[in-house]
Amino acid sequence: MFLLAGGELNFSNLEPILGEGFGPVFKVIFPGLIGFPFGEAIVLTMIMAITAKFQHVSKVSMGAVLSTGILLAVIKIFKLSVLGTNISGRSAFPLIAAAREISFAQFIERIDAVIIFVMMLGIFMKVSLFFYGGLKGLEYVFKVPYRYFSLPIGLLVSIFSILIASNYAEHIEEGIQFVPLYMHMPLQIGIPGILAIIIFWKKKRVQQGGARSV
Numbered sequence: 001m002f003l004l005a006g007g008e009l010n011f012s013n014l015e016p017i018l019g020e021g022f023g024p025v026f027k028v029i030f031p032g033l034i035g036f037p038f039g040e041a042i043v044l045t046m047i048m049a050i051t052a053k054f055q056h057v058s059k060v061s062m063g064a065v066l067s068t069g070i071l072l073a074v075i076k077i078f079k080l081s082v083l084g085t086n087i088s089g090r091s092a093f094p095l096i097a098a099a100r101e102i103s104f105a106q107f108i109e110r111i112d113a114v115i116i117f118v119m120m121l122g123i124f125m126k127v128s129l130f131f132y133g134g135l136k137g138l139e140y141v142f143k144v145p146y147r148y149f150s151l152p153i154g155l156l157v158s159i160f161s162i163l164i165a166s167n168y169a170e171h172i173e174e175g176i177q178f179v180p181l182y183m184h185m186p187l188q189i190g191i192p193g194i195l196a197i198i199i200f201w202k203k204k205r206v207q208q209g210g211a212r213s214v
Contacts, residue, residue: 002102002111009081035184036175037072038065040126042188046133092168095119131157 003009018025041061048057075095079088082098091097099115102108135146135153165171 002104002108003078003082003098006102006104008101008103009078010084011081013081013084014077035180035188038069039184039188040130041065042192043130043133045192046136050136092172093119127157 044061048054048061051057079094079098082101083091083094087097088094096112096115096119099112100110102111131153132146135149138144138149138153139146165174
């Protein structure tokens with residue numbers, strides 16, 4: 001809103017729209033955007049199973065995905081409108097770079113510290129959610145309360161957060177080249193898809209058996 005009110009948006013930076021057709025769009029979608037961020041919502045299935053009103057899960061989930069997609073699209077449009085494709089592509093944190101351009105009424109400026117705080121808060125919530133989902137999965141597999149896994153798994157997460165990449169550039173490289181293809185696709189689409197087919201087949205088989213007995 002501050003960027004819009006301050007006149008920092010230049011929508012001509014969005015042109016040309018689909019200048020090279022849909023080919024580059026499809027390359028970005030698979031496997032990148034399928035796994036991140038929307039594929040990571042698979043962790044919410046660990047919470048859906050313990051909700052009190054499960055009948056509302058599908059509507060709430062679809063609403064959340066739709067609203068999140070719209071919000072991310074608007075943020076992306078604003079970043080590109082302010083920075084342009086070249087600066088946005090080269091910047092490690094384009095959202096912070098765009099926030100630094102805010103100058104509203106010569107009073108509200110340099111709010112990048114607020115953006116950093118919001119980003120860190122989001123990372124904390126995301127890590128906490130994945131941590132909880134992993135603990136609940138271990139609880140289901142080993143039939144042990146998840147609290148007993150909190151300390152050892154927390155230590156492993158802390159250790160691997162340091163060992164997984166030596167610097168930010170290496171972290172981004174792994175996140176773009178390795179993680180989407182070898183982690184996101186199997187864990188977010190492959191295994192859930194196979195399980196869905198098995199569950200559907202078993203459910204259909206039970207229904208057919210019930211119909212024969214009648």
